[in-house]
Amino acid sequence: MIDAQQVKLAATQLGWDACGLVALQSVDEVHRQAFLQWLRQGQQAQMAYLEINTTKHLHPQQWLPEMQTLIVLLWQYTPAQWQDEHLPQIACYAYGQDYHSLLKKKLRELLQCLQTTYPALAGRALVDTAPLLERHWAMQAGLGFIGNNAMLIHPQIGSFVFIASLAVNDAANAYDRPLQPTTCEDCGQCAEACPARAIVAPRVIDARRCIAYWTIEAAHWGIAPAQKCRCGYIFGCDICQKVCPHNKIPLVSVHAQNAVNQKLTQMTAADWQNIDEASFGALTRHSALRRAGFRGIKSNLQHYFF
């Protein structure tokens, strides 16, 4: 049996900003129903993989049969410096190097560290690509609550956080519980600020309207948005997080790995218009922005920055 405090100490020493543990089990009934309702209403847009993998999302223990515990970790990415607001905007999680490989490496380091005490411990590093409701499990692991903008909000470090998980094949001596309160109470600033009116109910985002969906997922698939929206973003969208009071306290990530790519974040509209495919490839080589693709970014410029 792994010691929860020892896991959290190791995570802190390796640079993670927060860590919680939860038993690997099915999603509870309330959240199961909410997820199914969201799918039934088509609010996942064309993200068909969510429907195809519904059972996996709701019952992660089925595709991780050896695993007993989910160690959920947060890595804060609030940038030290925001883009000039007159430039085409990039969601700040993509200001620096792509986080997938970095976080997988950090998860493997944590596993190796734990294996010095628990040699039989096996684990699986999960970052974004697995059928796991990361925000749900982060909330269950006591790392924050889900805001009306559907983001996980940690009370001290806000919502500009990556969520990563290490599933391990042993139980823990203690598990965490969701924090209280678990709602936003009377705020509502995110829904008011959303230029696409995509926050259709507390904690419910209609992806068919959401700029983050259109400028990343849909752009990746070559689907051009049907409408224009003058929001200034050409990759992702931070508007509903930027206005959130939980992100107002001056929070800056301490991680050197999150260093801002100045060349990328200082691109002007003319720079994006004139860039050719080869230069785009070089500019985005280690960037999450690459996911939208060369043509996707050009299309986003026309639809969201005009």
Ligand code: SF4
């Ligand atoms: S990411 Fe942008 S478009 Fe999507 S809900 Fe938030 S503010 Fe609205």
Ligand code: SF4
């Ligand atoms: S802006 Fe207000 S309502 Fe929206 S997530 Fe933040 S606290 Fe909640």
